[in-house]
Amino acid sequence: MKRQWIWFLAGVMALVMTGLILVQAYWINNAMQVKEQQFRQIVTHTLNEVAREVERQEAVYHIMDEALPQESDTVPWHFDALQYEKQSHRGRRPDPYPSKDRGFRSPPPEIRDSFSWEVIIGESYMESGTSSVMQDGEIKTMVSSRITQKSVFLRNIMDRMTRELPPVEKRINLDVLNRMIASRLQERGIDLEYEMAVKKPDNRVLYHTPAYSEETRSGVFQQALFPNDIPSIPAFVSLYFPGEKGFIYRSLGFMRITSIMLILTTVLLFAITLLVIFRQKKLSEIRNDFVNNMTHELKTPISTISLAAQMLTDPGFQGPGKNIDQISGIIHEETRRLGLQVEKVLQTAIFDRGRVKLKKKKVDVHRLIETVIKNFELQIRNRQGDIILKDEAQYSVAHLDEVHTINVLSNLVDNALKYSKDRPVITIRTRNRGKGLEISVEDNGIGMSREHQRKIFDKFYRVPTGNIHNVKGFGLGLSYVKKIVEEHGASIRVESQPGKGSKFIIFIPESNQRHA
Template sequence: MSRKMLITLIVLMAIVLSGLILVQTTMIKSASDIREEQFDQLVQNALNMVAIQLDLDEQRLAREYARRGELPGMNGKREELGNVFPYNSPARGTLSFSLSYSNQGVISRFEEQYEVQVGDPSDSLSMMGVEGFMKQSLEQQRRRKEWLRNADWWNYKIALEDMPLEERIDSTRVKAFLDAAMAQFRIDLEYKYAIKNSTMAKETILFGDSDYNPKNRGEYPQLLFQNDYYGPKPNYLNVYFPHRKRYLFRQTGLTIIPTIILTGLLIAIFAYAILVIMRQKKLSNIKNDFINNMTHELKTPISTISLASQMLQDGSIANTPSTIEHVSKVIFQESKRLSFQVEKVLQMAVFNEGRLKLKLREFDVNKMIETVTSNFELRVKNKNGVLHTEIMAEDAVIKGDEVHITNVIFNLLDNAMKYSRENPEIWVRTENRKNQVMISVQDNGIGIGKEHHDQIFDRFYRVPTGNVHDVKGFGLGLSYVKKIVDLHNGTIKVESALNKGTKFKIYFPQINN
């Protein structure tokens, strides 16, 4: 896949994913807004119900005052209404009484007529007629007063409206009405309430919950006593919910959480797909470099063997014993070199297939290092270099495969030789570090850029040098080193900078005798 095609694919996937996320976010926002509006409407309906209940409660109280004939604030004293009929002194003669009364009230009409004529009041029959009339008059007066009280209860209601709000409302009943309304509308959430008066742009809390403090949380106001005769006053019932956001999130969670999870999974899959594509692209480049290096590495010994064989075949040189010995030696060395390169590739294949078997045993790292450095010292001297060996580990016994660990040290020393300057200087050191044995190999070579530190242990990876192949290799040595160290539960670290040399540190768990 070309670089241009890869970039186009990534951009298209990013656009599609961004659009999908935008649509999901819009849907989640819409669902959340709908749930919030529904909740707000339920709360407003509940508060409106409370306001209606308070209004009806006051009307009931006004009717009760009217029934008792008692104005608000009279402390139980009944209203004194005078007798509309004067008592006349006894006299002789003819008495004639006539009464006609009518009144149009707010909700009904009262009308009653009564007329009686009697003769001489000294007559016993006449006196009985007067007596009956007086009784009828008193009963009529009683019924008239009762009707007036019942018919004019609205006047008592108006009298109640002039009272302070703290006297008009019973806080206990407000709380009971609120609890009942919240339960009816299925609002199962803790709330705080307060009765406020807003006069001249100043809010005053008259009564309510002592810890009423909405801060930045939204309040729900409800105007009280909207049907007052002279118009509603700026008195409000305010409610807020301390855990409103959490409640709404819990209510919409069944819709939001699966969407968020699926969107997160989609983003993760997209990122993983991009990562895989980039790794495949990188692996393709590494394999191309490997093929170029392998072609260069195998071409030289094959060409040498072919040339030597041709010399022996065409008789262009004298087939003297010394010449034949020299040519055969060249063929043998180049064949051995070619076999070694092929063995490296096969060895990495064995690692990748998991068929490597380690032969673990206890051995002394110090002795192993002394043997390796004594064998390698000759190669360093041939390049006019110096090999320093510092054995500082007091307890250097570990458990591992001595052959493979020896190969690890040889690989690191071989790299130190390859990438050193004309006069290489190499240090090999052993130390004890917190129940571990550390082996370090340091050189004064060309160094490795920091950006390549995490990749030098990858298979086939070599630090880019363009088309210059002045250093032989397939990029398999450090990969082999890393796998062997990992199989022994060890760790390897690199410290390097361009033109300042390289230092590898290997840590193996030590055995405390």
């Protein structure tokens, strides 16, 4: 799959996901609004109900007071609202005449019974005990006198309720009002602190809860008290909930958390998928490079050998004095190179299958370095370069696998040669440093940037500029080096600057040397 195609798909997926997130956000916002509306409706309805209840209670008081004027002082016009709440909650119709223990007296029988004509008439008969002798005219007079009394009674009540109203401060029991609002809100599932004030129409505050503030502009509920007063409404309740937003937000808790979790999981999966795709893509590119490189590396010695063989069979070439030694030398050298290349690939395959088996023994590092230098001397001389050993380490004996260690050093010197310009100068230095032995291989070659330094120990990795200098390789050398160094319990790092050269430093800790 082409890289652009992957990017295109990723772009489309990102767009789709952004769309999904936006839709989700829209729905959550919508749900918030619906919840807010519900909340406002419940509060408005509750306040309305409370206002009606307060008005009703006042009416009851006036009736009681008219019926029992001598005891009006002892009758509290506000009976316990909470008691009343509980009663009505049990499904019973509220008792309009609560008994003494709840602060009210039972009304006298003349009030209780006088609402029915039959009772009135029946009672009259009973009272007189001479029902049969009572004349129609007498009954009519008695009835009309009672109706007159009743209408006076009602008119008096109406007068009290319209004209003789005391100031509003005296008409409301603020404590009862507050408790009534709290309990009704709680019943409807709004168990939330509120701040409240009772104000006159000119905004003069009659009462307010301790933390009430006039600053709050939004989310304030207002409810008229005694809304049926003539001629005007005497006061209103102003109420707000400081924690309203949080309350609504919390009521959507599950939905919100689930949405956020789902969105995060989707984004995460998307990112992981992209990462895997790109890693696979990179891996397949690296493999392709490797196959190309390997083919090239193997083809060169094969074609050289085949050319040499052709020369040997050429009739013009045969005969004494012809340079057979030179040709066989070429064949020998190329076969060795071919063998080395195949060996490198094989080694990597062995690594992939599991741990390397090291045959460690006590060896002098200086001796191994000298062997490596000897192997490379000719090549370096051909390029008019130099290779120097600075054996500064006093304790140079360590517990190492001889063959693999020579391979490691050879790979480093090979790289130093391959990635150097005209006259390579390679310095191999040993030192006892801290609690261990340090071996460094330094060159004056092309160097590399910090970005590449992190990756050169990866399998198949080659700094892209490598090919410009027409230097071939598999990108396997340093991954082999790192693996072997770490199997020995040692470490390797690189210091390099582009254009100035590189230095590979191996550190063998004392623990390794102690085995020696």
